[in-house]
Amino acid sequence: MAAESENIIGDKPHSSGGDEKKTHSLNDLNASDNPGNIITQVQLRKDAxxxxxxxxxxxxxxxxxxxxxxxxxxxxxxxxxxxxxxxxxxxxxxSVTNGPRIQQLKPDLTRCKQEGASMAAYYGKLKILWDELANCDQIPKCTCGGCKCSIGSQLEKRREEEKVHQLLMGLNDVSYATMRSSILATDPLPSLNRVYMMLIQEESVKTITKSADERGLIVGLVAHVGNKARRGGEHGEKAVTCSKCGKNGHDVKECFQIVGYPEWWGDRPRHEGRGIGRED
Known part of the structure; x- marks a missing residue:
């Protein structure tokens, strides 16, 4: 009976050595805790x-x-x-995925061509479509926090490679066919920014070369016209010789000795009749 009373009253665990062990809880209060304690110096004020x-x-x-x-x-x-x-x-x-808009943007990207535009203007058109597609069709990201396969970065890289292909496929075939083949043969593909800078540099070289060719063509044309003028006489007349008078610059059908001298011809021969166009 005494043993049973001891078990009922003694509700605290005892060690064999007589030392008491207490389980700590978040609701425990120490002997030093009291309502006057200051937990933090920051005070909530409505008029702060x-x-x-x-x-x-x-x-x-x-x-x-x-x-x-x-x-x-x-x-x-x-x-x-x-x-x-x-x-x-x-x-x-x-912020809702727009399926119909995605279906419209993808063909728009396929149809987007340079068509004689500058490289900056062409890239700008593609950039607008890319940004809108990225907003409508976002790449999923890991939310579990324990992913180790880097799937997000792999998807980002694949999307960038798609942009490189779209940029290259829309270039002018005549001007950039060789460079496009060279870039596509590179493994791995250069980054989008790197490809764009390569195309800008190629465009600059072609512009300089074209300007030099045009200047050479103009100089050649001027020289050709000058030579032709010198061969035709001082006033650029045709290099023909009249069989009647033996002078250059007109043929026998226009010779004054046959058709008559005009009124304004100051040194016309006296024995000739009145010139054509002269009033009686």
Whole structure:
């Protein structure tokens, strides 16, 4: 009976050595804990100047967000005093994968060609399509935190290789066929930025060469015209000789000795009749 009473009353575990062991809990209070203890020096105040600055910044961010929304859509956006709340509402409603738009963008990328445009203008058209496609068809990312296969970086690399192929396939065949074949034969493919810089340099070389050829053509044309003028006489007349008078610059059908001298011909022979075109 005494043993049973001891078991009921003695509810704390005892060690063989007589030392007590207590299980620690988050709700334990020490003997030094009391209501007057100061846990932190920061005190919550409703009229703190930082709070007023915070609300000012919030209002500014909200206005920035609203001003980037089309007026017809702005009225459908929920009004919020907190920028995060507003942004989450917009994200939930408009961040939706657009299947039909993706199907439209991919053929647009295939049809995008340089067609005589500068390299910068051509790349700019592709960049707009790439950015829109990236927004509509985002690459999935690991969320478990334990991924070791780097699938995200591999997908990013594959998408960049697709951009390189699209850039090369749209180039002018006549001007860049050789360089395109050279880049495609490289293993691994250069980065998109590297390919773009190579094409810009090639465009610059072709522009300089074309300008030099055009200058040579102009000089040759001027020389040809000058030689022709010198062969034709001082006034660029035809290099023909009249069989009647033996002079250059006209044929027998135009010779004044046959058709008559005009009125303005000052040294016409006296024995000749009146020149053509002269009034009686």
């Amino acid at each position: 100047p930082e709070l007023e600055d915070w609300w000012t910044v919030q209002s500014m961010i909200i206005l920035w967000i609203l001003n980037t929304i089309e007026p017809s859509l702005r009225t459908t956006v929920t009004y919020a005093k907190n920028a995060k709340t507003l942004w989450e509402d917009i994200k939930e409603r408009f």
